Amino acid sequence: MPFFPDSQNATINDSILLDQSIGPFNISMTNGQIGIDALLKASNPDAAHNSSARDYAPRCQPGTREQYIKDIVGWGAPTIGADDPLPLFWMKGLAGVGKSAIAQTCAEELKKLGRLGAAFFFAVNIQEDAEQFFPTIAYQLSTNFPNYRDLLDQTIRRDETILKKVMEVQFEALIAKPFQELETTGKGIERKMVIIVDGLDECKKAGDQSRIINIIAAAARSGVTPFLWAFFSRPEPHIEATFTSDDVDRITCMVLLPVSDDANPDIELYLRSGFKNTLRRRNIPMKFQWPSDDDIQTLVKAAKGLFVYAATVLRDVDQAGSPSEALRAVCAATSNPTDGSLFGGLDAFYMLIMQRIPPKDLSTILLLCCSLFEQPTTTI
Missing domain, CATH: 3.40.50.300 (P-loop containing nucleotide triphosphate hydrolases)
Structure with a gap:
């Protein structure tokens, strides 16, 4: 005897009885793990x-x-x-x-x-x-x-x-x-x-x-x-x-x-490997060593033991239209910083990045930076 004696269209779908004749409802269930x-x-x-x-x-x-x-x-x-x-x-x-x-x-x-x-x-x-x-x-x-x-x-x-x-x-x-x-x-x-x-x-x-x-x-x-x-x-x-x-x-x-100069050998290796990857990705043949040893040492010295500096330099150079020109600009900015503080070289590099922002976008970028680094007073 059917469970729904007045229906000719009753079906069983995943153990749920559905009478398809009683209305246009589209009810479905799967065996998926709902939890x-x-x-x-x-x-x-x-x-x-x-x-x-x-x-x-x-x-x-x-x-x-x-x-x-x-x-x-x-x-x-x-x-x-x-x-x-x-x-x-x-x-x-x-x-x-x-x-x-x-x-x-x-x-x-x-x-x-x-x-x-x-x-x-x-x-x-x-x-x-x-x-x-x-x-x-x-x-x-x-x-x-x-x-x-x-x-x-x-x-x-x-x-x-x-x-x-x-x-x-x-x-x-x-x-x-x-x-x-x-x-x-x-x-x-x-x-x-x-x-x-x-x-x-x-x-x-x-x-x-x-x-x-x-x-x-x-x-x-x-x-x-x-x-x-x-x-x-x-x-x-x-x-x-x-x-x-x-x-x-x-x-x-x-x-x-x-934060220590003990990290300098690792930062140097990181930079050299990163620049090689840039040349490989851009399919740029080099008839001479690039970057030069002097360039590498300039960057290592400017990093002051911070890997984030090396990573930012690599990303900046890799995304530039001309990697060699971008690296030259970075080295020039960091080797002769106007600030005599411990991280003067880093400050000079980030100032170089800010100077590349189009004037029409600068105010927006500054506002965004302030919002990212602002520390709320009620965080607990």
Whole structure:
């Protein structure tokens, strides 16, 4: 006997009975994981280390920053028989010293080793909200662990409002509890995976930056999740205070990436490799050495240990109509700065960039710069 005796057009679609004769409704359902779909919408795909938005993300040139990379990868993927690493790692350093390049390179190396669980790269000067942080981590983890993905999907199906709740609840429901359940059922992760967080200081609210650290540190102390967490950030006072608090300090490996002339050999190698790539991309044959050794040393000296300077020079020269003329202008500006301060060469270079802006656009650019670097007084 039919369920709909008055209908000749009843169909069964994914276990949902539909009477197609009662109206023009177009109702459909799929077997897709609705919870995971909702999680994806609540996440930030651009924050992943391999997102297309990071096509031009800074990376360490081969042969540069080798010890830092070796130490971090060794911490995240220790050799068999080695002592268990501390669950948290914090690399701190001023803006421009190359933290993001190291973070990106380490993420790629750990991915090759099968030890990268997830990564969140905060965008520079965008001031992203923290509400997407744990959903993004959870979604990336779900792509690596099918059993976890199924549990996560069920959790969100039962209560999708989890995605809009406070970070503590998000972490417990989306990450801690599912992995604990997998562990108790014998389906846990065999070895600890690394989660990389770069640019935490770019998160919109300073209070949220500290909360993220404390939430993760509490989980690490109790051992409820099988992860190692690597943070890269500026040493902002509130971040420094959080990492150096008694509860967090004892489970954290801290490394300072200094502004130092010790970085000069790496900056020189970075510049030489970058200029070679420019010639290769532009298909420019050179009958003589370019840049000259004098040019390279001028740039290294002007960099004052800051990789961001070298990266900006390479980008400026690479995008110029004539790379050789652009480099000549940069070297002229930085070798004879009018400012006698420590970073006079950098100031001269950035002044050169500003001078290239068309007059009709200058006021708009200055306004934009002011808005990007203005620090609100109520961020907590």
